[in-house]
Amino acid sequence: MSSKRWRMQLPLHVMIWPGLILVLLFCYGPMVGLIIAFQDFVPTNGLFGSEFVGLKHFEYMYSLPQTTEVIRNTLFISVMKIVAGLLAPIATALLLNEIRRESFKRSVQTLIYLPHFLSWVILSGILIEVLSPTNGIVNSLLASMGVEPIFFLGDQSWFPFVMVGTDVWKEFGFGTIVYLAALTSINPSLYEAAVIDGANRWQQTLYITLPGMLPIIVLMLTLSLGNVLNAGFDQIFNLYNPSVYATGDILDTYVYRLAFVNAQFSVATAVGLFKSVISFTLISISYWVAYRFANYRIF
């Protein structure tokens, strides 16, 4: 490249550099730190002074029965979240599409988007209060119908379903935005033609609206594949407790406890690396598929 062109583009390079330096330090720096997964890391010896042990920690991780359990919990919770998180917004968007009164539609949207913007700390505070087995409002209502109190956050069999349910509660409203946007791009003359042919609202939904939304539904499903190992750290870390570890402990919370409760830094890093590599592979595949078949581009 000519030096004149380089000099002309220099300001563009200079603009990027501050951000690039911070990204290199704080995003690529920790990737170098991943070598501690292959060491017996001792904090006082530092990153390069610890002994190299190869795949020891991965073998240890593989031998722990807890690891299998945690992976199973992660997959169970995340797959249910992906399915429910896909269906609930689509159904809501279809129902909102039937509403002709704009003011009503906007009020509904205002209320159902709200939980998305509150953090899991706030929502957990609320859920712990509301779902309390002794004096929470949900159990008070159940009691008035003659149902025994349910310990939603302390009962192993309930916990994963409560996680899925509350996650849908937080995100389904915001999730409708994408589908509502897809609905506006459907050609109105299709509906007019269908009405002339005698199609009722249900048939219009089935044969025009749903096929019109199909590309975006498939795209959202594809992109969500990258989240198969993300069962929701923020939510579960705030809501779980030792009595539900058997069904509620997920990879991210497991890594956190290995590192900061048990101080097994190398094992924690090994489990984290295992998760990152699989997630990266899944995300790459899903983006490639989305790019190939839906012409979806990140930038």
Place this chain on the structure above:
Amino acid sequence: MVHRKTLGQQAASAGIYAFLAALSILCVLPLLNVLAISLSSAAAIQSGKVSFFPVEITGGAYAFVAQKKAFLASIAVSAERVLLGLAINMVLTVLVAYPLSKDGSQFSFRTGYAWLFVFTMLFSGGLVPSYILVKELGMLDTLWALVLPGAVPVFNVILMLNFFRALPKELQEAAFMDGCGYWKLLWRIVVPLSLPSMATVGLFTIVGHWNEWFAGILFMNDSAHYPLASYLQTVVVQMDFTKIMDVDDAIYMQSLDDRAVKAAQIFLGALPIFCVYPFLQRFFMSGIVLGSVKE
């Protein structure tokens, strides 16, 4: 269109209205319950009389919270964090997004740079290495640990980049011909034209920093440095009072219900979000959707 509806259609339509109304109310009922508890008297709460409206209204829980030193200190940390984080995030977002919005013909290294940033969205070093890095940099217990690791929000960069790309090219080309450099172009033409979308990204950044709690828990050894979200995580969610306990707490607590005090803190923690929510809502319909999903 058909104007007259059959009875069945009317029933279906009424059913949809009713269902959506119920759904929206369901989204806010838990919030109302907690708000009602925060405003009710201890006796009313303990006898189980409070549902969605305050009973025997009192501001006692709020008065108590308002004098709690640890609570007030954490709000100050949160405010500093939001301001510093917003400034750093916005400046870097614009500075990174503008060059990346250029074509390969104008900026030869564009694609290479872009992948360096995008890769960080797909793969990360993970929890332990990030913690060790921040520790080695001597940033534990400082505000920098809360704002620098996420200094370049790549998702926002992509939003801004797509917005910059949609600006009319002729304007910039004309200015460029007149000898206007890239810096001047960015500052005088691109930024003023992008103020609405920058406001959107800015609001999301504020909400993100206000809500973020994990960095505080992870990087702060001393709970006096916790932002509000981390404070609430410790006191309200984990109920770990060993870390944070004001001396005079015990005296006040006798006349108040513990649940009301927690509810008041939850509500105050969410209050800033409620305040910016009307603005957020106006923006995200148009801004975020168009920016992120392209045909």
